[in-house]
Amino acid sequence: MIGENIEKIRKSIPEAVTIVAAAKQRSPDEIREAIKAGVCCIGENYIQQACSAREAIGDKAQWHFIGHLQKNKVKLAVSLFDMIETIDSLSTAQALDRECQKINKKMPILIEVNSACEPQKSGVMPEEVEHFVAELMNFKNMSVCGLMTMGPWLSDVEKIRPFFKITKELFDTIALKYPGNKQWKHVSMGMSTSYKIAISEGATMVRIGEAIFGPRKGQKV
Numbered sequence: 001m002i003g004e005n006i007e008k009i010r011k012s013i014p015e016a017v018t019i020v021a022a023a024k025q026r027s028p029d030e031i032r033e034a035i036k037a038g039v040c041c042i043g044e045n046y047i048q049q050a051c052s053a054r055e056a057i058g059d060k061a062q063w064h065f066i067g068h069l070q071k072n073k074v075k076l077a078v079s080l081f082d083m084i085e086t087i088d089s090l091s092t093a094q095a096l097d098r099e100c101q102k103i104n105k106k107m108p109i110l111i112e113v114n115s116a117c118e119p120q121k122s123g124v125m126p127e128e129v130e131h132f133v134a135e136l137m138n139f140k141n142m143s144v145c146g147l148m149t150m151g152p153w154l155s156d157v158e159k160i161r162p163f164f165k166i167t168k169e170l171f172d173t174i175a176l177k178y179p180g181n182k183q184w185k186h187v188s189m190g191m192s193t194s195y196k197i198a199i200s201e202g203a204t205m206v207r208i209g210e211a212i213f214g215p216r217k218g219q220k221v
């Protein structure tokens with residue numbers, strides 16, 4: 001089932017788009033199956049789950065952190081992940097830079113954008129993103145690779161499109177400002193119900209859970 005789902009998604013999207021399998025609530029066996037079917041990036045929301053999954057599965061995939069990063073978990077996150085997609089505060093970035101330096105690692109990161117300016121959600125407000133990027137560029141132990149957004153929860157997914165558009169426009173504006181930063185190349189947006197819309201608005205990375213693994217039990221995140 002997982003293999004078929006991935007094949008179907010893969011066939012319907014451009015080759016250059018990276019699929020990140022959003023693995024919350026999934027067992028190591030399910031994650032292994034996704035990797036076997038060709039998924040090369042696994043997205044984890046919780047450090048603890050990521051620890052046990054990575055222990056079981058190892059380096060057969062790239063591990064992306066896609067949850068909210070608490071400062072007291074930064075040290076673990078630095079050792080566990082190959083990319084952190086959700087940087088939205090300067091103090092967390094500072095802590096990350098420090099921990100990376102200790103183990104001589106350069107961490108690829110994305111900045112989470114609160115593209116619909118929802119007060120209860122994490123992410124940097126769109127009008128603050130340019131300034132935030134400028135500050136992050138000063139850190140030596142992280143590689144600033146682009147933007148990530150969740151967008152709002154809307155049952156009519158077409159209504160999410162404007163927020164994907166805003167995020168891509170910000171990405172392009174910043175790309176023009178830093179032509180020397182060859183790592184600035186990712187826009188992570190779109191989930192199970194919205195990935196096609198996100199890709200048509202310029203997503204280079206989509207984070208897909210249920211459309212790969214089937215419905216989740218209980219709460220959404």
Ligand SMILES: *Cc1c(COP(=O)(O)O)cnc(C)c1O
Pocket residue numbers: 022024045066067150191192193207208209210211220221
């Ligand atoms: C769960 C999750 C996804 C994937 O959601 P689906 O609706 O299962 O595709 C994507 N991004 C983040 C941050 C998530 O937590």
